[in-house]
Amino acid sequence: MIMRFLWYNHYKMRSMDVMVLKRLDILLIICFMVLSFIPQLVFTMNNNNYSDKYVEIKVNGKVYKNIDFQKLEESMIVEINNKNGHNEILISKDCIKMISANCRDGICLKEGEISKVGERIVCLPHNVIVSIKGKNNEFDEDIIVR
Numbered sequence: 001m002i003m004r005f006l007w008y009n010h011y012k013m014r015s016m017d018v019m020v021l022k023r024l025d026i027l028l029i030i031c032f033m034v035l036s037f038i039p040q041l042v043f044t045m046n047n048n049n050y051s052d053k054y055v056e057i058k059v060n061g062k063v064y065k066n067i068d069f070q071k072l073e074e075s076m077i078v079e080i081n082n083k084n085g086h087n088e089i090l091i092s093k094d095c096i097k098m099i100s101a102n103c104r105d106g107i108c109l110k111e112g113e114i115s116k117v118g119e120r121i122v123c124l125p126h127n128v129i130v131s132i133k134g135k136n137n138e139f140d141e142d143i144i145v146r
């Protein structure tokens with residue numbers, strides 16, 4: 001009688017264990033699914049939602065100006081006049097654009113607006129590079145090349 005009772009209890013416990021295990025399995029699977037999305041989320045956030053980004057203007061390979069464009073109240077125009085020629089860059093809170101250039105190819109004027117980390121406008125004849133960089137992230141610009 002006692003043996004039967006014990007056996008019964010034992011059996012009952014085992015089946016409960018199995019159920020608990022199954023629930024744990026499902027939880028684990030959900031956890032893994034959520035976890036597997038995290039790198040992707042972080043990746044997209046890194047590329048598009050930088051809270052700290054700035055625009056770097058390089059002339060002849062040297063940094064000409066760094067501007068914290070997201071903090072700008074009003075848009076501004078940066079003029080570059082050197083022996084290569086003339087460039088005007090419109091810089092506003094949301095985007096950066098080459099608005100005037102007397103270079104021979106005019107490619108920089110056709111590049112349009114940039115606003116994301118890694119994007120850039122290049123004026124090759126004048127050796128002017130306008131690029132958006134994220135703070136505390138050095139390799140980002142190397143990954144995304146326009």
Ligand SMILES: [Zn+2]
Binds near residue numbers: 108123125
């Ligand atoms: Zn140009």
